[in-house]
Amino acid sequence: MPELPEVEAAAIIARRTLVGRRLVAVTTHHAAQRRSLPPRHGARLAGLRIAAVERRGKSQLVHFSDGAVLLVHFRMNGDWEVVAEGAPAPAYTRVAFATDDGVRLCLVDPRALCTATYHAPGKPPRITLGPEPDQLTVTALRAALARRAGPIKPVLLDQKVVAGLGNIYAAEALWRARIDPRTPARDLSAPQLAALVKGIKAAIADGFARQGRYRAGTAGTAGTRAHAFKVYDREGLPCRRGCGAIARITQAGRSTYFCPTCQE
DNA sequence: TTACGCCTGGAG
DNA sequence: CTCCAGGCGTAA
Numbered sequence: 137m138p139e140l141p142e143v144e145a146a147a148i149i150a151r152r153t154l155v156g157r158r159l160v161a162v163t164t165h166h167a168a169q170r171r172s173l174p175p176r177h178g179a180r181l182a183g184l185r186i187a188a189v190e191r192r193g194k195s196q197l198v199h200f201s202d203g204a205v206l207l208v209h210f211r212m213n214g215d216w217e218v219v220a221e222g223a224p225a226p227a228y229t230r231v232a233f234a235t236d237d238g239v240r241l242c243l244v245d246p247r248a249l250c251t252a253t254y255h256a257p258g259k260p261p262r263i264t265l266g267p268e269p270d271q272l273t274v275t276a277l278r279a280a281l282a283r284r285a286g287p288i289k290p291v292l293l294d295q296k297v298v299a300g301l302g303n304i305y306a307a308e309a310l311w312r313a314r315i316d317p318r319t320p321a322r323d324l325s326a327p328q329l330a331a332l333v334k335g336i337k338a339a340i341a342d343g344f345a346r347q348g349r350y351r352a353g354t355a356g357t358a359g360t361r362a363h364a365f366k367v368y369d370r371e372g373l374p375c376r377r378g379c380g381a382i383a384r385i386t387q388a389g390r391s392t393y394f395c396p397t398c399q400e
Numbered sequence: 401t402t403a404c405g406c407c408t409g410g411a412g
Numbered sequence: 413c414t415c416c417a418g419g420c421g422t423a424a
Binding site: 401402403404405406408409410411412 | 413414415416417419420421422423424
């Protein structure tokens with residue numbers, strides 16, 4: 137579940153589970169995560185209190201009392217699961233963070249592509265990201281796209297252009313802005329740039345609205361409702377504006393869904 | 401720019 | 413069996 141809205145919901149869960157608590161143990165359950173977070177790094181976190189959990193783009197930063205930072209990235213399939221004391225770790229748990237109240241925050245990821253990395257006090261990770269969607273302006277987007285000759289959709293996946301967009305929300309934003317994903321990024325007109333900024337914000341806002349699992353007492357909401365994407369994963373289905381069928385093409389090795397009729 | 405490695409599971 | 417998957421770093 138890993139684009140900006142999903143990561144934000146996850147960060148809220150991590151924040152509620154961790155902040156103010158003391159970490160008592162970190163356990164890695166898979167060789168891939170042992171490479172990104174060697175046991176000796178996890179050991180340095182044990183005993184420390186968690187001061188804050190922050191999200192930047194699709195990254196989560198866990199700040200510790202001594203200034204150390206844990207950088208967690210879900211990649212394709214990562215997610216948090218909160219496990220009560222004594223309960224077994226969920227399937228596909230890759231790293232577990234046990235706190236002093238007995239709860240464990242489990243980093244669950246079937247593909248094990250997720251990463252968690254330790255950053256010593258005074259050496260915070262430097263992540264170069266573009267503006268968050270809610271800070272994005274037409275001026276900033278125009279500047280970011282001015283020299284980009286490639287098609288707009290893969291460019292939107294570049295985190296230095298906008299932070300947090302992934303394959304779903306890039307497609308959703310372009311559909312909302314009625315822009316053909318194959319358009320060279322630097323060729324977007326002024327009205328198209330304005331529409332794209334609006335489209336990005338609307339797509340992300342819609343994503344937030346779909347996140348319900350972090351609200352107290354609503355466990356089980358996630359996944360129950362079928363997704364309500366505008367174009368993503370709708371190949372062959374009618375465009376929601378009543379045009380023809382949604383098409384799927386490959387760009388930069390990834391699927392792009394769009395309406396050939398209303399996106400130009 | 402595209403291609404591939406990283407990993408594993410699910411769908412057809 | 414083959415293909416596909418909400419990401420990203422590196423290589424060619």
